[in-house]
Amino acid sequence: MLDLSLLVQYGPALLRGFGVTILCWGAGCLIGMVLGFVLMLLRQIPVKPLRWAIRAYIEVIRGTPFLIQLFLLYSGGPSIGLRLEATAAGILGLGIYGSAYFAEIFRAGYQAVPKGQVEAALSLGMSYGSILRRVIVPAMLVSTIPSIVNMMAILTKETVVLSIITVPELMYEMQTMAAETFATFETIVGMALFYWLLVEVVSRLGRRLEARVTRFLTHASPQGSSTQTATARA
Secondary structure, eight states: OOOHHHHHHTHHHHHHHHHHHHHHHHHHHHHHHHHHHHHHHHHTSSOHHHHHHHHHHHHHHHHSOHHHHHHHHHTSGGGGTOOOOHHHHHHHHHHHHHHHHHHHHHHHHHHHSOHHHHHHHHHTTOOHHHHIIIIIHHHHHHHHHHHHHHHHHHHHHHGGGGGGGTOOSHHHHHHHHHHHHOOHHHHHHHHHHHHHHHHHHHHHHHHHHHHHHHHHHHHHSHHHHHHHHHHHHO
């Protein structure tokens, strides 16, 4: 029978672990998105060795398990002078792992931007930075937000692996509870509830963000403005 009193008894420790999970996930997603966006931009440079190097990086990261990458970073890092605490290694590991996927998401969004919009901006004398900020990125957001949110949800579940390198996140605290009480069933149920809640919150926030960005860009675009004006005149 499910003993909910254990979840109450270990509540403070579980909440601390949940907080560490949120920290690792949030920081890892941020690092992954920034690094992925930079990789996407570098991949547009017409230099073949650079493109090959970035493609090799993406394929290696996507083609190897996150657990192996985490062990290489945490246990193998000191051999090259990179010594990180468990939490820092977990955050960086999540960021590196996510960057390969975010880079592909952003690349798909970049390629989906109509070339006519970019050519029109160039004809107006806009710099590449302005085109990127005012034309490409807004258009990318509409098409990539669902994939970004999906990847963020995947990374929430990858945080479970961080307990293996002693990051005191939710899984680590759950394992401690199970070891002290031998309540395996309660541990599994509690862990499932926490992660389901986190993924559900991320998904709902993502849907709201997608709706708001789409609505904002629709109203801000010249086409949307002209449509509204024509409707008002009619």
